[in-house]
Amino acid sequence: xxxxxxxxxxxxxxxxxxxxxxxxxxxxxxxxxxxxxxxxxxxxxxxxxxxxxxxxxxxxxxxxxxxxxxxxxxxxxxxxxxxxxxxxxxxxxxxxxxxxxxxxxxxxxxxxxxxxxxxxxxxxxxxxxxxxxxxxxxxxxxxxxxxxxxxxxxxxxxxxxxxxxxxxxxxxxxxxxxxxxxxxxxxxxxxxxxxxxxxxxxxxxxxxxxxxxxxxxxxxxxxxxxxxxxxxxxxxxxxxxxxxxxxxxxxxxxxxxxxxxxxxxxxxxxxxxxxxxxxxxxxxxxxxxxxxxxxxxxxxxxxxxxxxxxxxxxxxxxxxxxxxxxxxxxxxxxxxxxxxxxxxxxxxxxxxxxxxxxxxxxxxxxxxxxxxxxxxxxxxxxxxxxxxxxxxxxxxxxxxxxxxxxxxxxxxxxxxxxxxxxxxxxxxxxxxxxxxxxxxxxxxxxxxxxxxxxxxxxxxxxxxxxxxx
Amino acid sequence: xxxxxxxxxxxxxxxxxxxxxxxxxxxxxxxxxxxxxxxxxxxxxxxxxxxxxxxxxxxxxxxxxxxxxxxxxxxxxxxxxxxxxxxxxxxxxxxxxxxxxxxxxxxxxxxxxxxxxxxxxxxxxxxxxxxxxxxxxxxxxxxxxxxxxxxxxxxxxxxxxxxxxxxxxxxxxxxxxxxxxxxxxxxxxxxxxxxxxx
Numbered sequence: 137x138x139x140x141x142x143x144x145x146x147x148x149x150x151x152x153x154x155x156x157x158x159x160x161x162x163x164x165x166x167x168x169x170x171x172x173x174x175x176x177x178x179x180x181x182x183x184x185x186x187x188x189x190x191x192x193x194x195x196x197x198x199x200x201x202x203x204x205x206x207x208x209x210x211x212x213x214x215x216x217x218x219x220x221x222x223x224x225x226x227x228x229x230x231x232x233x234x235x236x237x238x239x240x241x242x243x244x245x246x247x248x249x250x251x252x253x254x255x256x257x258x259x260x261x262x263x264x265x266x267x268x269x270x271x272x273x274x275x276x277x278x279x280x281x282x283x284x285x286x287x288x289x290x291x292x293x294x295x296x297x298x299x300x301x302x303x304x305x306x307x308x309x310x311x312x313x314x315x316x317x318x319x320x321x322x323x324x325x326x327x328x329x330x331x332x333x334x335x336x337x338x339x340x341x342x343x344x345x346x347x348x349x350x351x352x353x354x355x356x357x358x359x360x361x362x363x364x365x366x367x368x369x370x371x372x373x374x375x376x377x378x379x380x381x382x383x384x385x386x387x388x389x390x391x392x393x394x395x396x397x398x399x400x401x402x403x404x405x406x407x408x409x410x411x412x413x414x415x416x417x418x419x420x421x422x423x424x425x426x427x428x429x430x431x432x433x434x435x436x437x438x439x440x441x442x443x444x445x446x447x448x449x450x451x452x453x454x455x456x457x458x459x460x461x462x463x464x465x466x467x468x469x470x471x472x473x474x475x476x477x478x479x480x481x482x483x484x485x486x487x488x489x490x491x492x493x494x495x496x497x498x499x500x501x502x503x504x505x506x507x508x509x510x511x512x513x514x515x516x517x518x519x520x521x522x523x524x525x526x527x528x529x530x531x532x533x534x535x536x537x538x539x540x541x542x543x544x545x546x547x548x549x550x551x552x553x554x555x556x557x558x559x560x561x562x563x564x565x566x567x568x569x570x571x572x573x574x575x576x577x578x579x580x581x582x583x584x585x586x587x588x589x590x591x592x593x594x595x596x597x598x599x600x601x602x603x604x605x
Numbered sequence: 606x607x608x609x610x611x612x613x614x615x616x617x618x619x620x621x622x623x624x625x626x627x628x629x630x631x632x633x634x635x636x637x638x639x640x641x642x643x644x645x646x647x648x649x650x651x652x653x654x655x656x657x658x659x660x661x662x663x664x665x666x667x668x669x670x671x672x673x674x675x676x677x678x679x680x681x682x683x684x685x686x687x688x689x690x691x692x693x694x695x696x697x698x699x700x701x702x703x704x705x706x707x708x709x710x711x712x713x714x715x716x717x718x719x720x721x722x723x724x725x726x727x728x729x730x731x732x733x734x735x736x737x738x739x740x741x742x743x744x745x746x747x748x749x750x751x752x753x754x755x756x757x758x759x760x761x762x763x764x765x766x767x768x769x770x771x772x773x774x775x776x777x778x779x780x781x782x783x784x785x786x787x788x789x790x791x792x793x794x795x796x797x798x799x800x801x802x803x
Contacts (some may be wrong), residue, residue, distance in 0.1 A: 144729075149799075149800065150796065150800070151794050151796070152796050153789060153792055154793050155782065155785055155786075156773075156777070156779060157770040157771070157773045157774045157777070157779060157786075158769070158773070159770050159774075160771040161785075161786060161789060161792075161793075162671045163793060163796045163797060163800070165800060165802055172637055172689075173688070173689065173690065175640035175641070176640065176641055176642055176690075179640070184783075186787075189793075190797070192803070193803075200634075201638060213638070215638035215639065216638060218640060219638060219639075219640060223638045256802060258801065258802075259802060264688060264689075264690075265687075265688055266687050266688040266712060268688075277714075280687075280688035280712055280715035281688060281712070281715075282688055282689070282690035282693075282712065282715065283642075283690040283691075283716075284716065284719045284720070284781070285715070285716075285719065287783065288782065288783055288786055291783065291786070291787060292786040292787055292789075292790075292793060293793065294789075294793055295786075296782035296785070296786060297715075298768065298770060313694070330625055330682060330685065331681065331685065331708065331710065332627070334682070334708065334709075334710065334711055335711065337734075361686075361712075362612065364682070364685065364711070366711045366712060375756075387802075394801075395801070395802075398801045402783065429625075430625050430627070430685070435716040448625050448640060450680070450681065453624075454624055454625065457623070492734055500719075508657065512761050526660065527793060544657070547634045547687075548634060548635065549634050549635065549637065549638060556657075562712065564628070566627075566686060568629040568686060568689075569627075569629070569630060569652070569653075570629060570630070570633055570652045571629050571634075573634075573635065573654035575655075575657065576657065
């Protein structure tokens with residue numbers, strides 16, 4: 137029998153046919169929507185007089201624009217208020233399930249999907265959001281789409297797509313203490329480049345990914361797109377099934393056993409072909425921070441900020457532009473860079489295990505005076521579970537603000553923004569110029585524990601020194 | 606509905622230098638607080654076209670010599686980052702009809718083709734020559750010929766690449782796939798019924 141990888145099997149199962157231009161018409165089993173990229177699609181549908189073809193396959197939540205302090209409506213920002221009301225109305229009119237703020241299940245769409253068991257192995261999942269690759273942690277083929285494609289999905293549940301090549305990235309060995317999934321994915325992006333993944337799906341594998349929890353796998357898959365890969369996935373295994381068991385939208389009873397058999401059969405076959413294979417060594421990965429304006433501009437916390445005069449070609453000019461924007465000194469240690477804001481949250485690192493890891497290590501330490509530190513749980517359920525464990529009190533007594541669920545300062549479409557050229561130690565996914573709401577605001581990406589270490593020190597610090605185990 | 610067959614884009618070009626120009630740069634997230642795409646052209650590259658006080662900078666897009674530009678020339682990995690269609694929409698609504706770059710981020714490329722806005726890839730030496738010609742004479746007419754995969758400027762011509770399926774969609778007036786997708790209703794139902802999940 138032909139040996140196939142998971143991407144090929146899932147693609148085959150969902151192929152409707154070949155379009156005139158040679159693209160595949162691909163069925164998308166789950167469609168997730170949010171308030172920013174869907175209203176125009178509903179508008180286009182109405183203009184064409186088309187109904188939503190499979191409303192039961194689309195699920196909605198609101199995340200980008202929700203305030204994280206005062207959530208009662210109307211929101212103080214009339215534009216944001218119009219967006220949530222528009223989504224609510226569109227869902228009501230079309231029969232789409234909406235995890236609204238009043239449901240207790242609202243949150244960042246990439247936290248909500250897995251939490252509800254909507255994300256399952258072998259599915260095709262699309263959302264008008266590039267971090268949809270997160271759902272690949274479950275062995276789904278999940279990717280971001282534009283708004284015209286959201287329209288295509290609402291109208292037909294299918295998309296016109298070209299297949300991707302598959303690159304297997306094996307990370308073997310064991311991670312040194314203090315090194316997290318965030319460091320692994322930043323390291324991968326640093327090694328393969330910010331556009332190294334263009335045209336590829338990344339299959340993450342090896343001992344490190346085998347040992348990762350589901351939430352760690354989600355952190356890594358989440359940032360695939362930061363390396364240019366629209367899709368990133370991990371083959372499903374016992375951990376995947378254990379995480380999903382009993383979740384609201386997962387199969388129950390005998391259907392569960394059938395599902396496991398199906399899911400196991402979808403994993404990449406031993407000895408199947410890949411378009412490329414990369415091996416990385418876990419022992420070489422350190423706590424990592426970005427120093428520039430794209431996620432590949434990352435170094436170990438022990439390293440010095442790169443000197444553009446020692447780089448070549450476009451790497452040198454990019455580094456010069458980055459250092460000028462970041463107001464950082466070439467050749468200086470990255471450790472010790474003063475910070476103004478610390479942000480723990482986002483679809484990358486806003487899950488329960490992220491918050492638990494930080495809270496259990498804080499140990500009475502306090503946020504440095506003058507640093508604004510906020511914790512934004514990824515969903516209302518994450519928030520509730522964290523509060524049951526008393527994590528909110530630990531954070532608050534350490535000087536962090538404990539907020540409500542949403543995307544918040546990852547992209548600052550709500551009131552949580554940097555001011556002026558503030559520098560933020562952030563557990564989010566993008567360090568682009570102006571990303572966190574101020575055109576001159578500066579972002580350094582790192583793991584949640586590294587953010588906490590920076591919050592306590594008032595400067596970039598090595599979490600292994602601040603929180604000795 | 607029949608769509609325009611996009612075989613050739615002709616117009617003034619503007620050079621916006623830099624690699625990894627991301628979608629937040631093309632349109633900052635705060636301008637996405639809207640329920641339609643109308644008016645997005647105004648916010649194109651807003652944060653590099655304005656200083657902290659809202660005054661216009663000396664960015665090429667503020668240069669009146671390039672105010673009629675409909676073709677943008679840029680560097681590697683153009684449109685990386687978010688899947689926001691707001692990015693190509695803001696370019697389109699600001700009057701752009703084609704982008705020339707070193708290469709494109711996957712999602713941005715697809716979003717642009719779906720709007721009928723070709724994204725063509727040119728190697729670095731040729732991009733440098735194009736940039737020089739455009740900057741030396743902003744009135745140069747640039748022609749992107751999708752039938753022959755050539756960029757024509759003055760007496761010079763430069764080869765470009767574009768994914769063949771995308772090129773065919775453009776030249777055959779099939780760049781918006783919705784009608785073809787809708788046409789396969791029974792095949793869609795068949796695939797849906799065979800899936801192990803509903």
